[in-house]
Each structure stands twice: as structure tokens, then as C-alpha cells.
Amino acid sequence: MTWNLIIPVKGLHLAKSRLRRQLDGVADLALAFALDTLAAAQESRAVQRIILVSNDARMRAAAPRGVLIVDDPGTGLNPAVAAGLRRAGPGPAAVVTADLPGVRAADLDRVLAAAGPLGRAMVTDHSGRGTTLLAGRAPDLDPKFGPGSRQRHEGSGHTVLDVPPSSPLRWDVDELTDLTFLLRRGVGAHTARAVAARGVPAA
Secondary structure (H helix, E strand, O other): OOOEEEEOOOOOOOOHHHHHHHOOHHHHHHHHHHHHHHHHHOOOEEEEEEEOOOOOOOHHOOOOOOOOOOOOOOHHHHHHHHHHHHHHHHEEEEEOOOOOOOOHHHHHHHHHHHHHOOOOEEEOOOOOOEEEEEEEEEOOOOOOOOHHHHHHHHOOOOOOOOOOOOOHOOOOOOOOOHHHHHHHHHHHHHHHHHHHHHOOOOO
């Protein structure tokens, strides 16, 4: 089974509000996180097509060749995801957040293989309260991203996949502690360069 993968990215100047209070140059970091997430998706054998939902000019210009770009309605994360799902059309579809700089193609391959037999599936973030990946069949997916999204997604029938807490697929970056954890474990090339340019501490 191969999947359409939707990756929503809001305006980089607004991204990572909590991290923005701790670091300068967060727009550059948010772009790097998204590019590393996209790179892992492009290398994944399970991903047939990548749909980037974004109105950010810099993000759209930097998107790798072959990525389908869809306009963001501009009314929040869930409407953006819905726009990507509409463009995907019927069939296996997954949504992944764009702030997973440590994720690798193998991580996506394993999780999507596990999600395949299930009607709706999800991966929680490392806190256990949020969601980093949602999988099912378009248009049946029911995105409810935002604070506390795990509970809402479980309530609408998404099965929580058994993904180890240390998996980079569970480590989205909201705060500096998240980023420093991932720097110790390994991040993608775009994030590594962005971090080196800013002197972000790895410990």
C-alpha cells in the first residue's frame, strides 16, 4: 500500500510561538524542520505523493521538486489539512506535522505499514497528549489537531499506534528542550545547518 502524505506548513513568521520566546531566527529553523520532514517523506517507500499545504512564499519556493503544493485556506491547521485531503482524493492518506527534524524514511515506512490494516490510526507526540501523524482513507479521516488532540482523535476512532517514545516521529519541536534532545540523537541536514548557523546548544 502506498499513501498520499499531507504536510501543512503555516506562515514561517508565525511558526513555533513557544520556541520563538526562547530563540532568535525561528523562521529559519521552522523552514529547516519542514524541509527535513519533506526529505524523509520523499525517501519513504510507502509514500506515493506528497502534498504540501502552505501559503508561505519561502516555504513554497524551497519545496523539493515533485512535491504538490496546495493553497492554505488560512483559517487554521485543520482546514489546511482538509484542503490537502480534498486534493489527495479517495484512498490511503496520512497527515504528518512539519516539525519533525529527526524523522527518517524508515520511521514513516514502519508506521504506515502498521496503519495500513486499520481504519484510522495515529501517532502521539512524546508528551502523549498531541498528535504527530494521522492515517486512514480520504475522505474518511477526521483531523482534530491542536492542544490535546490525542483525546479528540481517539474519540473519533483513531487507533494509537505502538511507537516507542524515543522515535523521532514522536518528537515534534515546540520548545528548546525538544530541539536539544533531537540534536543529541540526530537531525536532518537542513536542521543541522540551521542550528549550526545559530549556535543552538546541543545539550
